[in-house]
Amino acid sequence: MVSQANGSRYDLDEIVQTVFLTMTGLTLQPAGNAGWEPRTDRLTAVIHLAGAWKGRVLVETSVRQACRLTSLITGVVEPSGLNDDVRDALGEVANMVGGNLKSFLGRGVELSMPLVVEGSHYTGELRGGHLVTRAGYRCGVGVLWVTIIGNESV
Secondary structure, eight states, rough: OOTTTTTTTEHHHHHHHHHHHHHHOOEEEEEEEEOOOTTTTEEEEEOOOOSSSSSEEEEEEEHHHHHHHHHHOSOOOOOOOOOOOHHHHHHHHHHHHHHHHHHHHHTOOEEEOEEEEEOOOOEEEOTOOOOEEEEEEEETTTTEEEEEEEOOOO
């Protein structure tokens, strides 16, 4: 359970598990926050939140796992590699997690369109931003990560 500055609370595990169960039919198992490391085979979908609360939600997974998730989300044959369908599916996962989180962040918070970045050697800046939480979840062929970066305590 994570607390926001205005007193509301949310449970990231519950949000992520509900989104994945609804979108893919998969039951995720929390894997804690240990073990995250930059990887070259990673895809990261980013949603920016702006308004009363400013920050980002990142969903990170391997390309192989993103292909599997794409098949589950769309009902099509699993892609053999990275393509626009895979990028779109992972972006939609981040959008759903961000949208569910948004309801706990107060009125006036808006979501950006998802941005999907390949690899882990990218840079981004959110002035004054800090890591709020990072959580791993066992899903299919490995662990996926959900990270929240914010300008305020959540």
